[in-house]
Amino acid sequence: MAGKTKAKKKVVEHSGRKRLAASALGVTAAAGLAVGVNMLADRVAPRVRVDLTSQDLYTLAGGTEQVLAGLKDPITLRLFYSRKLGAAVPSYGAHADRVRELLAEYAARSKGKLRLEILDPEPFSETEDRALAYGLQGVPIDQSGEQVYFGLAAVNMVDDERTIPFFQPERERFLEYDLTRLVHELSNPRRPVIGVMSPLPLNGDPRAMMMRQSSQFGQPAVAMTQIRQFFTVKDVATDAQAIDPDVQVLLVAHPQDLSESAQYAIDQFVMRGGKLLLLVDPHSESQAARPSMAGPSPAGTASSLDKLLNAWGVEAPSDKVVLDVRGAWRVRANPGDRVQAVDYAAWFNLQGEGLNRSEVALAQLDQVTLASAGEVRKRAGAQVDFVPLLTSSPQSMTVDAARVRQDPNPSRLLSEFKADGQRRVLAARVRGHLSSAFPDGPPALPEGQTRIEGFPEHRARSEGPANVVVANDTDLLEDRFWVRVQDFFGQQVTTPFSGNGSLVVNLLDTLSGSDALISLRSRGDASRPFELIEEVRRDADAKFRQTERALQERLERTEARLRELRGGATPASAAAGERAQPVITPEQRAEIDAARAEIQRTRGELRNVQLELRRDIEGLERNIRFANIALVPTLLVAFALGLALLRARRRARAAAATPA
Numbered sequence: 205m206a207g208k209t210k211a212k213k214k215v216v217e218h219s220g221r222k223r224l225a226a227s228a229l230g231v232t233a234a235a236g237l238a239v240g241v242n243m244l245a246d247r248v249a250p251r252v253r254v255d256l257t258s259q260d261l262y263t264l265a266g267g268t269e270q271v272l273a274g275l276k277d278p279i280t281l282r283l284f285y286s287r288k289l290g291a292a293v294p295s296y297g298a299h300a301d302r303v304r305e306l307l308a309e310y311a312a313r314s315k316g317k318l319r320l321e322i323l324d325p326e327p328f329s330e331t332e333d334r335a336l337a338y339g340l341q342g343v344p345i346d347q348s349g350e351q352v353y354f355g356l357a358a359v360n361m362v363d364d365e366r367t368i369p370f371f372q373p374e375r376e377r378f379l380e381y382d383l384t385r386l387v388h389e390l391s392n393p394r395r396p397v398i399g400v401m402s403p404l405p406l407n408g409d410p411r412a413m414m415m416r417q418s419s420q421f422g423q424p425a426v427a428m429t430q431i432r433q434f435f436t437v438k439d440v441a442t443d444a445q446a447i448d449p450d451v452q453v454l455l456v457a458h459p460q461d462l463s464e465s466a467q468y469a470i471d472q473f474v475m476r477g478g479k480l481l482l483l484v485d486p487h488s489e490s491q492a493a494r495p496s497m498a499g500p501s502p503a504g505t506a507s508s509l510d511k512l513l514n515a516w517g518v519e520a521p522s523d524k525v526v527l528d529v530r531g532a533w534r535v536r537a538n539p540g541d542r543v544q545a546v547d548y549a550a551w552f553n554l555q556g557e558g559l560n561r562s563e564v565a566l567a568q569l570d571q572v573t574l575a576s577a578g579e580v581r582k583r584a585g586a587q588v589d590f591v592p593l594l595t596s597s598p599q600s601m602t603v604d605a606a607r608v609r610q611d612p613n614p615s616r617l618l619s620e621f622k623a624d625g626q627r628r629v630l631a632a633r634v635r636g637h638l639s640s641a642f643p644d645g646p647p648a649l650p651e652g653q654t655r656i657e658g659f660p661e662h663r664a665r666s667e668g669p670a671n672v673v674v675a676n677d678t679d680l681l682e683d684r685f686w687v688r689v690q691d692f693f694g695q696q697v698t699t700p701f702s703g704n705g706s707l708v709v710n711l712l713d714t715l716s717g718s719d720a721l722i723s724l725r726s727r728g729d730a731s732r733p734f735e736l737i738e739e740v741r742r743d744a745d746a747k748f749r750q751t752e753r754a755l756q757e758r759l760e761r762t763e764a765r766l767r768e769l770r771g772g773a774t775p776a777s778a779a780a781g782e783r784a785q786p787v788i789t790p791e792q793r794a795e796i797d798a799a800r801a802e803i804q805r806t807r808g809e810l811r812n813v814q815l816e817l818r819r820d821i822e823g824l825e826r827n828i829r830f831a832n833i834a835l836v837p838t839l840l841v842a843f844a845l846g847l848a849l850l851r852a853r854r855r856a857r858a859a860a861a862t863p864a
Contacts, residue, residue, distance in 0.1 A: 281357075285304075355371065398454075399448065406457065445656050453481060484522065489682060551575045552573070578605070591635070630676060
């Protein structure tokens with residue numbers, strides 16, 4: 205018996221050594237296979253990538269492929285990166301790896317047209333002198349004052365230069381756009397000419413810098429800065445008699461009180477085949493917020509171009525503002541309100557169905573923000589193609605523009621809000637053969653003015669199908685509604701949170717006939733709120749506001765009644781002309797007590813609404829937090845335990861089946 209036991213023990217030990225050797229051999233083979241696969245992949249398929257992100261953040265866009273395929277002359281890219289920066293601040297080191305990888309990808313896809321150089325500008329070196337000569341930004345890394353660099357300089361064959369002074373990790377989502385824009389500008393020196401006619405200080409307002417310490421209003425609009433990056437911009441006077449023939453697309457923003465001659469110039473520009481991007485507004489938040497040399501902000505903040513639009517088959521009323529609670533901005537409530545923030549239905553974000561993604565200018569946009577916008581409608585019987593671009597949600601309504609201009613009370617607007625289920629067009633593209641708004645020819649000039657030399661011949665009809673984009677909101681261009689501007693050692697860094705700038709540039713691109721960069725501009729950071737929580741909060745908040753409004757009205761009526769009761773006089777004292785102390789009858793006292801009890805009941809209902817609001821939102825948040833934090837790990841643990849239990853049972857059955 206002992207001999208059998210020893211023999212069995214030797215068999216087990218021998219079998220264990222064989223399993224150990226086989227495992228070691230298997231691990232060695234797996235390691236060798238992994239190394240071999242990596243070497244093969246590095247040699248055979250160095251550029252094969254699989255992008256598993258939901259927004260394809262690591263896949264080159266079609267616009268990039270088109271720009272790189274269209275390169276004709278070589279371009280040299282010089283990346284100046286101080287390694288000390290990555291060692292001191294790891295986040296910059298990780299971002300530098302991303303920049304290097306993307307630049308290498310560009311060079312590989314360009315078929316030799318892009319040459320990449322990576323330089324480390326040591327202090328007081330010739331390389332640092334070159335970085336400074338290109339205008340790259342040096343940043344102090346410690347108290348010693350030593351400068352580090354992380355920028356890009358690009359040069360084409362005719363020594364045109366484009367630079368990115370300093371790569372910001374906050375703009376990583378826009379990295380491909382920034383790089384492709386730089387390459388595109390160097391490979392396409394001739395740009396479309398855009399004319400800009402606007403009374404708004406889109407190029408900055410020097411008066412604001414003199415009147416206020418902050419330079420917020422004195423800086424050019426970020427949208428205008430982006431437009432100048434892609435187009436040649438010509439400013440057009442608001443009293444122009446004709447538009448320069450070199451202008452291909454005319455941007456008219458807030459045409460407030462334009463003269464007949466200026467309207468005629470716009471009309472004839474379109475009749476001669478020019479493309480028009482027209483922004484009117486029932487209430488310009490930009491104009492209302494600007495300082496005025498004469499004192500307070502202007503009272504008249506509306507603009508319209510009804511004579512031209514009506515002749516072209518379009519209406520853009522300036523007396524109504526669209527309210528939309530879906531996507532409404534949370535703003536600071538009035539001081540007397542019981543809550544800290546409230547939905548302001550006049551300022552809202554458009555997402556999803558609100559953006560016409562069949563239009564190339566909006567195909568890749570995630571969000572557009574509007575403020576105090578109005579409707580755009582096709583006139584009855586108009587023979588034009590009317591293509592909506594931006595549309596409100598069904599949870600919208602219209603109110604008189606005076607409500608927003610004179611008393612922009614968010615709580616009052618929300619308490620009186622009643623959605624009518626209609627979707628309203630806020631911006632549209634108009635195509636078709638148009639008739640001039642001036643069928644009898646140019647209007648007479650004011651006394652003392654003469655026609656300019658070379659005044660163009662009048663045209664009563666458009667040359668071929670006209671192409672006009674109309675939006676009833678000029679605040680698309682206002683920085684605070686779509687971009688954050690931060691100062692980084694004296695350099696202005698812009699981080700968009702909405703796609704307004706991209707939309708305007710995309711529209712100008714499509715109107716001018718170029719759309720190579722549209723897919724790139726649209727890549728950006730957009731807010732992606734949890735829609736179910738937002739919908740519950742909006743519904744409860746609206747209910748709370750309606751109850752609060754009803755309570756306030758009831759309180760006002762009760763207070764008026766109390767004043768009336770307490771201020772009364774007795775009949776005898778009234779006849780004698782004497783002022784007497786008011787006498788409250790038992791009936792009046794009962795009425796007062798009943799009113800107070802009603803107020804207490806209403807306040808209790810109000811508290812219940814607030815409590816239910818918190819309960820619904822907190823319940824949803826708890827469920828989501830549990831799903832994200834606890835549910836998935838719990839499922840993984842359960843799967844692992846089940847697998848371990850299954851294997852244990854298999855081993856037990858195998859041991860039981862083995863003969864002794």
